[in-house]
Amino acid sequence: MAERFDNGIPADRLSGAEWRKASYSGAYGNCVEVAPLSSGEIAMRNSRFPTGPALVYTRAEMAAFLAGAKDGEFDDVLG
Structure with missing residues (x-):
């Protein structure tokens, strides 16, 4: 069984x-x-704090976020 990260x-x-x-x-x-x-998931962290915390996403979650970002769905948060 693949390792699962929280x-x-x-x-x-x-x-x-x-x-x-x-x-x-x-x-x-x-x-x-x-x-x-190695589990197939993708971890994300803030480069200013390399020891953590890291958020872990499935490939589907990351794909949905990237598609939305490329489509401009989050442009409003930069205001």
Whole structure:
């Protein structure tokens, strides 16, 4: 059975996670980072706080979020 991760897990407990951030990230590291997990899920953390917490999403959840972001559904939060 695949390992299951809980949301809010300390990011440093995700051993083997290879974190990456977008090339659009600012010079001060103020960006989110993502890492695919062996379970098939995707972890996300704040790059300013690399030890956690990390939020863990299914591939379907991440795909839905990315599709919405690309479609402009969240543009209003930047106000």
